[in-house]
Amino acid sequence: MRVVGVIDLKGGAAVRGVAGRREEYRPVESRLCPGAGPAAVARAFALQLGLEEVYLADLDAIAGARPAWEAYAAVRGAGLRLWVDAGVRGAGLALELAAAGIESVVLGLETVESLDVVEQLAGRLGGRVVFSLDLRAGRPLGRLAGDPEEILSAVLARGVRRVLVLDLARVGVGGGLGTEELCARLAAAHPGVEVAAGGGVRGRADLERLKSAGVSAALVASALHDGRLTRADLAGL
Numbered sequence: 001m002r003v004v005g006v007i008d009l010k011g012g013a014a015v016r017g018v019a020g021r022r023e024e025y026r027p028v029e030s031r032l033c034p035g036a037g038p039a040a041v042a043r044a045f046a047l048q049l050g051l052e053e054v055y056l057a058d059l060d061a062i063a064g065a066r067p068a069w070e071a072y073a074a075v076r077g078a079g080l081r082l083w084v085d086a087g088v089r090g091a092g093l094a095l096e097l098a099a100a101g102i103e104s105v106v107l108g109l110e111t112v113e114s115l116d117v118v119e120q121l122a123g124r125l126g127g128r129v130v131f132s133l134d135l136r137a138g139r140p141l142g143r144l145a146g147d148p149e150e151i152l153s154a155v156l157a158r159g160v161r162r163v164l165v166l167d168l169a170r171v172g173v174g175g176g177l178g179t180e181e182l183c184a185r186l187a188a189a190h191p192g193v194e195v196a197a198g199g200g201v202r203g204r205a206d207l208e209r210l211k212s213a214g215v216s217a218a219l220v221a222s223a224l225h226d227g228r229l230t231r232a233d234l235a236g237l
């Protein structure tokens with residue numbers, strides 16, 4: 001299982017996510033690096049923890065602002081493969097992200113306009129598309145109707161082969177993920193689909209539970225900055 005470092009970007013700084021209450025997010029204070037610049041955080045993830053991938057949630061773009069293209073380039077310049085959620089609504093922005101070299105283009109349930117957009121992008125970008133099942137306390141966000149498993153079935157039927165299960169209410173509060181059973185059902189029913197999970201990883205035990213559930217990639221932020229997960233903890237996953 002891969003561990004993917006998370007950078008929540010707001011106002012040009014990496015911020016600490018807490019339960020999805022974005023108005024309360026403040027610049028990260030990390031044991032890994034002295035500042036909150038996204039490139040510095042990315043370099044610390046790579047050099048101190050050996051990570052090779054970063055998931056970047058561009059919170060300003062998700063809210064409707066211009067994507068932080070310079071920050072994306074700076075993180076990729078640190079030598080990491082990049083997942084970006086920039087609040088894709090229609091196909092245009094997703095194609096721009098792909099053209100800019102972003103390795104994994106995230107289509108968030110919170111913002112994507114329709115299943116037609118999902119199908120179009122899965123057809124054009126293939127394995128570079130990651131569909132993010134955005135939840136808050138287990139409830140789906142955004143415009144697409146249905147319970148979480150109905151929504152996942154619908155996007156998989158339209159060609160998506162990488163899925164992220166992310167419960168925003170679990171982010172940064174130290175209570176665990178709570179989505180392991182959903183991830184296990186998804187991985188068992190669709191062995192050809194890459195399942196990723198995030199929101200609430202506290203330590204090695206949570207990572208081991210996710211691995212046992214069939215999760216291929218775990219998104220982590222707070223536990224890395226706080227030192228609850230070290231390079232030694234990440235070895236052998």
